[in-house]
Each structure stands twice: as structure tokens, then as C-alpha cells.
Amino acid sequence: MRLSPDTQPSPETRLSPRTLRSAAARSALAQQDFGGGNAWRTALRTSPAPDLPALVADRPVVNARGEEQSHFSLTELVALADAWSAWYRDRGVGPRDRVVVHVEDTFEDQVHLTALAQLGAIPVLLNGLMIPEYVLALVERCRPVGIYTDETRLARLEAGLKALTALDDGPRWIHTRRTAGRLDGEPLPESALFRHGADDPVVLCHTSGTTGVPKLVVWTHRQSVAGARFRLGTHPEPADSVMLSAIAASHSGAIAFTFYAVLAGLPFVSLSDRSPEGLARAVRTHRPTIVQAFHPVHSALANSRPDPEDFASVREWMNTGDSAHDAHIRTLIGLGHHLEDGRPVPGSAFRDGLGASELGWAALGRTITAESPARPRHLGRPIPLADVTVLREDGTPAEDGEVGLLALRSPSLSPGYWNDCDTYYRGRLGDFRLSGDLVHRTADGDFFHVDRLVDRIRTDSGDGYSVLMEEILLLALPEAADCAVVAGRDGDAMVPVAVVRLHEGSGSTALATLLERANAALAEKDQPPLALLDLAAEDADIPTGPTGKVLKRQLRERYADLRGYLAARDAAEFATR
Numbered sequence: 001m002r003l004s005p006d007t008q009p010s011p012e013t014r015l016s017p018r019t020l021r022s023a024a025a026r027s028a029l030a031q032q033d034f035g036g037g038n039a040w041r042t043a044l045r046t047s048p049a050p051d052l053p054a055l056v057a058d059r060p061v062v063n064a065r066g067e068e069q070s071h072f073s074l075t076e077l078v079a080l081a082d083a084w085s086a087w088y089r090d091r092g093v094g095p096r097d098r099v100v101v102h103v104e105d106t107f108e109d110q111v112h113l114t115a116l117a118q119l120g121a122i123p124v125l126l127n128g129l130m131i132p133e134y135v136l137a138l139v140e141r142c143r144p145v146g147i148y149t150d151e152t153r154l155a156r157l158e159a160g161l162k163a164l165t166a167l168d169d170g171p172r173w174i175h176t177r178r179t180a181g182r183l184d185g186e187p188l189p190e191s192a193l194f195r196h197g198a199d200d201p202v203v204l205c206h207t208s209g210t211t212g213v214p215k216l217v218v219w220t221h222r223q224s225v226a227g228a229r230f231r232l233g234t235h236p237e238p239a240d241s242v243m244l245s246a247i248a249a250s251h252s253g254a255i256a257f258t259f260y261a262v263l264a265g266l267p268f269v270s271l272s273d274r275s276p277e278g279l280a281r282a283v284r285t286h287r288p289t290i291v292q293a294f295h296p297v298h299s300a301l302a303n304s305r306p307d308p309e310d311f312a313s314v315r316e317w318m319n320t321g322d323s324a325h326d327a328h329i330r331t332l333i334g335l336g337h338h339l340e341d342g343r344p345v346p347g348s349a350f351r352d353g354l355g356a357s358e359l360g361w362a363a364l365g366r367t368i369t370a371e372s373p374a375r376p377r378h379l380g381r382p383i384p385l386a387d388v389t390v391l392r393e394d395g396t397p398a399e400d401g402e403v404g405l406l407a408l409r410s411p412s413l414s415p416g417y418w419n420d421c422d423t424y425y426r427g428r429l430g431d432f433r434l435s436g437d438l439v440h441r442t443a444d445g446d447f448f449h450v451d452r453l454v455d456r457i458r459t460d461s462g463d464g465y466s467v468l469m470e471e472i473l474l475l476a477l478p479e480a481a482d483c484a485v486v487a488g489r490d491g492d493a494m495v496p497v498a499v500v501r502l503h504e505g506s507g508s509t510a511l512a513t514l515l516e517r518a519n520a521a522l523a524e525k526d527q528p529p530l531a532l533l534d535l536a537a538e539d540a541d542i543p544t545g546p547t548g549k550v551l552k553r554q555l556r557e558r559y560a561d562l563r564g565y566l567a568a569r570d571a572a573e574f575a576t577r
Contacts, residue, residue: 227361
């Protein structure tokens with residue numbers, strides 16, 4: 001394989017490789033005393049090339065002069081954060097004050113995080129797609145002194161915010177970028193920078209909300225960069241590396257890897273348009289070697305028939321959050337290239353990690369290449385940063401091969417939830433933090449994921465594990481682009497139900513035939529049979545939350561009365577056992 005000149009970014013979009021730190025410089029930086037409250041300043045102070053382009057945002061960020069800007073050096077990033085810090089300080093924001101940031105998910109989220117954190121304030125980053133009901137619930141929970149948003153989201157929230165601003169401890173001000181004006185006031189004095197202790201909170205991010213109102217997850221000064229510090233010392237990237245992040249900028253995954261990229265000097269592309277078309281366009285333009293996203297983005301791209309030429313520069317796909325499905329991974333690793341003896345060879349690698357906002361950094365990981373065998377729901381092995389085990393519900397260690405609770409200890413773990421100690425302590429068992437996942441471990445130390453604890457399907461013939469069942473179905477049904485398995489109710493019985501979205505042009509196969517093949521594959525893996533295979537006519541039939549996770553709670557509600565549900569359905573849109 002020979003990479004053509006087209007695999008190089010154009011001069012006007014090019015980031016500088018000179019910002020990337022050497023392996024020695026990275027190791028030295030990892031030993032320094034810094035955290036999320038001063039990560040950008042630490043990076044600036046020690047950068048080998050602070051004035052060269054280090055970041056590009058696909059949606060321009062308005063700079064201190066009121067002009068849109070897409071390319072930033074580290075010097076310019078810190079200057080913009082300082083300008084916002086001064087603006088917030090002028091509005092009375094100080095240490096421990098919460099400020100909600102609820103805008104379209106662009107790199108602007110990260111600017112406000114640093115601007116507030118370096119004052120000792122606590123930014124509360126809320127996903128731009130979050131429904132108003134949940135936004136208002138989280139505003140009420142964290143009681144911010146102010147809210148920074150945009151005109152679109154303010155219009156959705158205005159009625160609900162009136163009641164909250166009337167409270168004695170409600171928001172004192174609400175601003176948008178338009179009402180904020182220019183950021184050319186007095187410069188930020190050095191004395192305004194807060195001296196963080198290791199356990200001081202620096203940001204509140206939130207969970208996916210798959211079980212209801214999202215929880216506010218506390219990230220602290222040292223904990224927030226524990227993963228970045230670990231990777232600095234263990235994973236030096238090649239000199240030509242560029243990372244593209246297609247994770248919503250308000251999400252904990254974006255926070256963690258933005259800290260990492262800024263500290264490592266890794267040229268970084270922050271992508272807001274996470275559609276397959278937007279991702280293809282960004283990769284074609286900026287030619288990253290690493291593409292990072294969550295499973296829904298990888299899945300959508302794999303199902304979009306991507307053009308190999310668009311992705312020729314990619315050597316590595318990174319997934320964090322929920323583990324990706326093997327059927328989608330195989331498509332992606334057929335794209336891009338890897339190096340053998342310094343020469344590009346077709347085929348890339350997929351690095352899959354199980355992460356969550358509470359974990360701070362993926363504790364388990366695996367790498368999949370074309371030579372890797374299919375291993376449904378394989379999570380890999382623990383990274384050296386984390387202590388990972390499997391526990392029974394009574395806290396005793398599970399045997400090899402026994403399904404139990406995934407339990408972790410790591411310096412990257414969040415210390416809790418804001419104003420919700422009950423949930424935090426219910427998620428602990430002995431000295432371990434529970435992730436809410438059901439897993440088993442082999443004698444060789446490999447971990448396999450079977451389900452989320454809340455999604456397990458307790459049937460008369462034994463437990464069904466919805467996530468494992470989805471993996472089995474996607475491998476057994478090449479006609480399926482995606483699927484979700486949940487518990488339904490047929491009278492008093494709990495039964496598995498699958499809602500399946502088919503590839504375009506795959507509708508010629510009878511649904512009854514798909515159900516028969518699906519149940520044969522499930523039986524081979526000792527999983528209970530599907531009572532219903534329901535056809536998803538559009539994407540909304542498999543509902544997702546603001547972070548892209550499937551809202552299985554809503555699906556369980558849909559299938560809570562199967563007989564009533566099917567009575568209203570067209571018989572051509574489903575098959576029953």
C-alpha cells in the first residue's frame with residue numbers, strides 16, 4: 001500500500017507536528033504536580049512549541065475579539081480561557097461556585113471548563129442535546145450562581161428557569177455568547193488563579209441518563225488527569241500522529257482526552273458533526289491517524305458504506321464508553337493502514353475500552369486487528385492503572401467463568417455524585433467501586449461483558465443478558481445494521497424482545513426466518529430465545545439519549561404489555577415465536 005499525497009491535509013488545515021512532546025518530555029511531565037485545575041497552564045509552561053497550531057475545531061469558537069476562530073495554538077487557547085476567567089470573575093464567580101454551561105457541543109465547552117476551574121469554580125457541563133426537563137432537574141440539583149447557554153437552548157428552558165431564578169439560592173445571572181459581549185476587559189491577574197488541593201472539584205460531568213435523570217459526576221483536580229498522566233508515561237505516539245475526537249465535547253470522555261492531548265502536545269481535531277458524512281469530511285480534511293468516538297458513532301459509520309479513500313490516513317480507532325460490536329469493528333479495521341517495517345500496509349487497529357463518567361478512564365482494554373478472532377463481548381484485560389475484579393453480590397470473589405459484578409479501584413475513579421451520596425454508597429462493595437456491569441473473567445485474566453445489571457432479563461428458563469444477546473444477533477444476522485434487546489412482558493412472564501434495524505436493501509428476508517436464525521444462534525450460546533423480533537422502521541425506533549446510548553428503559557416501557565403492543569402493530573413489521 002502506498003499513501004498518496006491526498007492522504008496529507010491541505011496547508012490551510014494543517015496542524016504542527018512540532019507540538020508533540022518527546023517520550024522523555026512526556027515522562028518528565030507525568031511526574032510533575034498538576035491537575036485538571038491547571039492542566040492547560042502546565043502544558044503552556046512546558047510546551048516545546050506553544051505558538052504553533054495545536055488544535056482545530058470544526059465549529060469555530062468565538063475568540064476574545066468577538067471573531068470566529070477554528071485553529072488555535074496553546075498560547076491562544078490559554079489566552080481565551082483567561083479572557084473568560086476574567087469575564088466570570090467580573091460577575092462575581094469565585095471558588096466553589098457552580099456555573100452551568102449548556103451549549104451546542106463544541107470545543108467551547110472545554111474553554112469554559114478551564115476558564116472556570118482555574119478560578120476554583122466548578123463548571124457543570126450539560127450535553128447540548130439533553131431534554132429541557134433533565135437540564136432543569138440538574139440546575140436545581142447543583143444550584144449554580146449562573147448559567148451560560150445559547151439562544152436556542154435558552155428559549156427551550158426559559159419558562160422552567162423563571163421558577164429557579166426566583167429561589168434565594170437560584171441562578172443570579174443567565175448569559176449567552178451574544179449577551180456576554182466582548183472579552184476585552186481587564187486581564188486576569190495571577191492572584192485570581194486558585195491553588196487546588198488534590199481533592200478539590202474541578203468539573204461536574206453527567207451520566208448518560210439511560211435510567212432516568214442523569215447523575216452529576218464529580219471530577220477532582222488530581223483524579224481528572226489520572227488517566228492522562230498514565231498515558232503520558234506509557235503511550236508515546238509516533239511523530240506524525242493527529243487525533244480526531246468525535247465525542248461530544250461536554251462528555252467526560254472528551255474532557256479526559258482533551259486534557260491528555262493538550263498535555264502531550266498531540267495535534268487535536270475537535271469534531272462536533274458526528275454524523276457519518278461529517279466524520280468522513282473531517283477525516284478527509286485533516287487526515288488524522290487516530291479517530292476516537294463512542295460506539296454509536298462507530299456503528300453509524302460502519303453502516304454507511306464508508307469510502308476507503310476518505311479514511312486512508314487512519315491507523316487506529318479508539319472506542320470508550322460501551323464496548324463496540326464485533327460486526328461493526330470488522331468494517332472499520334478494513335479501512336486505513338498500519339505500519340510494517342515502516343511501510344504502510346492496508347488495515348487499521350481498533351482499541352476498545354470500557355469506560356464511564358464515574359471511571360474517569362477506561363479500566364479495561366483490548367486491541368482488534370484483522371487477525372483477531374471474533375470474541376463476543378470481550379473487554380480485554382485491565383490496564384496497569386486499575387485494579388479490576390469480579391465480585392458476587394455478597395462481596396466475595398467470583399470464580400473464573402462465573403458471572404458477577406465488575407468491581408474496580410483506580411486513581412481515575414470519581415469520588416462521588418453531586419448532592420447524591422445515597423447512589424454513590426450503594427455503588428460500593430467493600431473497597432471496590434461497582435460499575436453496574438455484569439461480567440465474567442477467564443483463568444487467563446480476560447474479561448467478558450454480558451450486560452448492565454439493570455438490563456438483565458430474568459426469564460423462566462434462566463437469565464438473558466441483553467448486551468451479549470445483541471452481539472450474538474449482529475454476528476448471526478448480517479442483514480441487521482443494529483439492534484437492541486430488552487425485557488418485555490407477556491402476561492406474567494418476562495421474555496426477551498429484539499428491535500432490529502436492517503441494512504438498506506435487506507428487507508427481502510422474511511422476519512420469521514430472521515427470528516428462527518436468531519434463536520438458533522442464541523441457543524448455541526445458552527441464551528433464552530426471543531419472543532419477539534420487532535422491525536425498526538426508522539432510527540427513532542431504537543431511542544438514544546444525548547450521549548448516544550440506547551434508552552432501554554423506554555424500550556422496556558414500550559414492550560411492557562406485548563399483547564396490547566402487537567395488537568396495534570402491522571403483522572408485516574414483526575415476528576413472534
